[in-house]
Amino acid sequence: MAAIAQQLLNPVVVFYISLFFLSMNSIVVIVNSAADTTFTPSDNYLIDCGSSSTSNLHNGKTFKSDKQSTSYLSTKSDIQVAVPSADVPSPIYLTARIFVEESTYVFRMVRPGWHWIRLHFFPMENSEFDLTHSVFSVETDDVVLLHSFSITNKTTWIMKEYLLNVTTERVTLRFSPLRNSAAFINAIEVVSAPDSLISDVGSSIVPIGEFTGLSTHSYQTLYRLNMGGATITPNNDTLGRTWEPDLRYLMARGLAKTVSVAPSIITYPEGVSPLIAPNLVYATAIEMADARVTNPNFNVTWRFDIDPAFGYVLRLHFCDIVSKALNDLYFNVYINGKMAISALDLSSITGDLAVPYYKDIVANASVLSDKLMIQIGPINQETGSVNAILNGLEVLKMSNSVGSLDGEFGVDGSKSSSAGTKGTVAAVGFAMMFGAFVGLGAMVIKWYKRPQDWERRNSFSSWLLPLHAGHSSFMTGSKNSGGSQKSGYGNFYSSTLGLGRYFSFAELQEATKNFDQNAVIGVGGFGNVYIGVLDDGTQVAVKRGNPQSEQGITEFQTEIQMLSKLRHRHLVSLIGYCDENSEMILVYEYMSNGPLRDHLYGKNLPPLSWKQRLEISIGAARGLHYLHTGAAQGIIHRDVKTTNILLDENLIAKMADFGLSKNAPTMEQTHVSTAVKGSFGYLDPEYFRRQQLTDKSDVYSFGVVLFEVLCARPAINPALPREQVNLAEWAMQWKRKGLLDKVIDPHLVGVINPESMKKFAEAAEKCLADYGVDRPSMGDVLWNLEYALQLQEASSQAKKDEENRAAAEAATAAAPSPRAVIPPIPTTADVKANADHRSTGGDDDDDEPAAQVHAISEDSGTAMFAKQLTEINGR
Missing domain, CATH: 3.30.200.20 (Phosphorylase Kinase; domain 1)
Known part of the structure; x- marks a missing residue:
């Protein structure tokens, strides 16, 4: 034993023993790190609705039929439908369960905490129901997930993803058909998520500072992007998430450049779990491109459609995979033009390159419009490289103050005793x-x-x-x-x-x-x-x-x-x-350009172009569409007219004057009974006769506005002959004759595209149907107006291209042909001098043309063309 002890005290042996334990410690660290990249959900419900058997997906997921457990579904009346095949990414979209009355799925929770809820929809063709006309709501006991939801395209499949902090022993999904319709669902996922996925604290832009309470909200995933990379499928994400490429949202693509590294070099720091985002996200990025512009301090911009009625958590993912050394990259991040992160220095935060970092930023209505703009750009100081990067982005809609993720109303009190x-x-x-x-x-x-x-x-x-x-x-x-x-x-x-x-x-x-x-x-x-x-x-x-x-x-x-x-x-x-x-x-x-009417007639203001009139009409339609569908119960303006459409300094249209507005009828009502109010010339005749108000009354009034925009005259003009007094009646007469172009604003004659005017007039005509049920919704009107604008812009672009082509041809024809220059016959002395020049190492003949090309490349296209014409004319 003494010999063994003596041997163990040998310095060399001690060194190797120490190295062994150090290696064991390293092994433990690596194992723990690897363990962090996997997550086993305690609750994992994958339900193939309407299916009679289990569905095994290519990504390894197994969806069970909702028939296999009666504890899932509670309904008095439902229908199962299936199709043999369809252009869908998964077999779970080939079956569905249809509900004609309120029905629920109930899932018992093993443990509380964050849970994904993913709802899969595909309006498959079947003999029972036309699912493209289905309108329904989906809610839990606490949160409204979908309100008045529908899919009108027969070829569209949709997956809605939510993240809820479950505090009860069960999750109930309630499907409620609306408007004598049906509800349907193809597949449901209720799966546990890591507790570390959402912290309680983020950063607020307005007011600037810390935002607490993130863990008390529910969320809907609107966008999840892998900047500069390809699609990341659920197969490559431990939490089953999909990350899509950012290209479709990127503005001015010439200003952006893709960069990537091997995913294996990404090293997660302490406190950042690989579950936040896979290394594939951090291994690619968008950086500023060499755009060859005069000012290199430009921004790279992404734009997204959002609903400004909600707040959002924007999770920005960063990983410096572009720098060659530490402390060389400093840049700013902006959200809708407001500074979100100033002079971000990833090196000082992570202490190394290729180390992930993410930041949660809360943006609310004071920052947002109907568009979300994310921008990155340099700090405009001579510090480090002129560059900026973004690796990934998640946009999560936050539940509002009444616990809704769709619309501005919460779960009905009778259905949620704790509300x-x-x-x-x-x-x-x-x-x-x-x-x-x-x-x-x-x-x-x-x-x-x-x-x-x-x-x-x-x-x-x-x-x-x-x-x-x-x-x-x-x-x-x-x-x-x-x-x-x-x-x-x-x-x-x-x-x-x-x-x-x-x-x-x-x-x-x-x-x-x-x-x-x-x-x-x-x-x-x-x-x-x-x-x-x-x-x-x-x-x-x-x-x-x-x-x-x-x-x-x-x-x-x-x-x-x-x-x-x-x-x-x-x-x-x-x-x-x-x-x-x-x-x-x-x-x-203050709306500096006043009411729309002043720009149409009566004030001697410069006439609006047809494109401006279309854009103003579209803006007003968007405002009305939001009133009808964006508010909790819906709102009827009740006084739509050109004096209540105001224009700001950029001619952006905004609806004004809500003094006569009424809440729209509830789901149990078809109309609101009320005294007739409004303005003559714009009043819905059905509302006038029956004193029953609906949102289609606004649609009628807006139809009059559209003809006002087209014809540039008042809705009512008693000074005109009797048949012309009422604009709606008079314009409709000419529309039916196919001669509406005879009565439009003279300023539009010859400049308005006929197809654009036709689509615009059709929209107005549909708005003026005698009965409300025959009129389109404001959403449909908006679509037709946007289409009319597209037709006008396409026509204008084609005309412009033709003019440019004609101008170029005329310039070519007018320019004299360059005269051929016959070189003089070289003398013996010339030949000798040229030979001497080459023997002394003079420039090659090709150098001079190369210099000319370089010089020309620094000029703009227009300057180069002018320079060439000058040289030709001077010969």
Whole structure:
């Protein structure tokens, strides 16, 4: 034993023993790292709906039939359908289960926590139902996943992916057919996700700072991109995610360049799990290209369609695979033009190259429009390389303040007994206040005031008009008014309420120069509208109500109720209000180009081009479409006309004046019975006869607007002959004759594309159908107008190309042919001199033309062409 002990104390042996244990420790670290790349879900429900057997997919997933466990499905009436084949990526889309009444799937949870819910839809052709006409909703006990959902294309398959933090012992998926329709589902996935996938903290842009409460929201995946790389399928992602290439969303592709490395060199740091994103994401990137532009400090931009009524978590993935050394790459990240990350230095964060890093950024309505723009660019300082990169991007829609991911209403209180307790105390308090608001009107606004003006001016509500605070459940004070409101956005919305900035009467007197009559820019039933300038230089429109008008009080209340729950690029925004003493004043964003009508006739303004008229019509249609479908219950404007379509400095159209607006009928109703209000010439005749209001009444009025845009004359003109007084009737007569081009605005004659005008007129004609059921939705109208614009732009481009071609041919014909230059016969002395030049190492004959080509390449195409013409004419 002593000999063995002595041998163990030998320095060489000690060294090898130490090395052995060190190696064992290294092995353990590697194993742990490898373990982190795998995830085994505790809950893993994969259901092939309507199938009679198990489906084995090529990616290794096995979907069981919902027949194999009666505990999944609860329904009184359902239909199973199947097709032998279809152009779909998986056999799970070849079967479906159809529901003609409310039905549920119930899944029992092994453990709480984050769970994926993936819903697969394909409207297969079958003899039972035309699934392209199905309209239905899908919700859990707590969250609305889909509202009024439909797929109208028979060849389209869709997968909707959600991430929910499950805190109960079961997950219930409720399918509810709407409008005497049916619901259907092809396959369902309910699968556990890692707890580390979503943390509770992110970064907010407005206000700048830390955002807490991410773990209290539910999410829908809208976009998941692998920048600069190919599609990553669920086979190559441990969590079964799909990452698509970014190319289709990339603007100005010439400014971007793809870069990639071997995935094996990516090293995950401590605190970043490989489950966040696979190494394939970090092994590719988009960087700034050598665009050969004068200013190399440009941005690389991606653009996405979104719904601005929701907040979003933007997860940005970075990994420096472009630098040759540390501390050489510094760049900025912008979201919709606002700085999101300034002077990002990945080296200082990760301590090495090829190390993943990600950042969660929260963007809300104060930052977003109907487009999301992500930009990366250099810091414009002489520090390191002029470059910027992005490896991956995930865009997750956040549930709103009432727990919805589609629409602005939460789960019905009768279906969720705990809905009323989910909001915070603040949410309940404010919900009570809004319930009282309906009954007490302007008195509630006076109650809401605070004694100190500085408090009002410096509160969050001074700068932001939130989206969800004015939801109908707040307005009615129902037991569900608290909704599923949670911390984070929920508290933020509750604290601001949507009333905007409070203005004192003295502030508005100063802004309008004591309501100077010269500042009046509009007059209505509510009162005068003045242009004003706030103390920070912002121009605003100030609508001062008539204190003696009962109509004014009603409109004042309605305007606040409606605009407090609306925010859209094509709706005029309410900035704030004043209710001091007997004054009722609303303050809006200023629309510098005034109403559309002024640009069509009566004001001697420069005529609008046909393209401008199309773009304005499309903008107004988008605003109305949002009113009808984007709000919780839907809103009917009830006074659509060209004076209520306002134009900003860029001629962007926005709907205005919501004083007559009404909530649309609920799912159980077909119309709203109400006294007829509106403007003559625009009134829906069916609404006038029956006093039954629907969103199709707005569609009729918009049809009149379209003919106003086309013909540039008022909807009603009593000075004209009797048959011409009513524009809608008169234009329709000429449309039926096929001679509408005889009565259009003379400024459009010869410049409007006939096919574009035909499509535009067809849209207007459909809007003016006698019965509402025969009229299109505003979504359909919008589609036809956008198509008319495409026809016009295609025609204009073809005409421009033809003009350019003709000009080029004319220039070629006008230019004299270069005269042939006959070189002189070289003398003996010339030959000798040339030989001497070559023998002394002079330039080759090819060098001079090369220099000329290099010089020409530095000129623009136009300058080069002019230079060549000058040389030719000078010979």
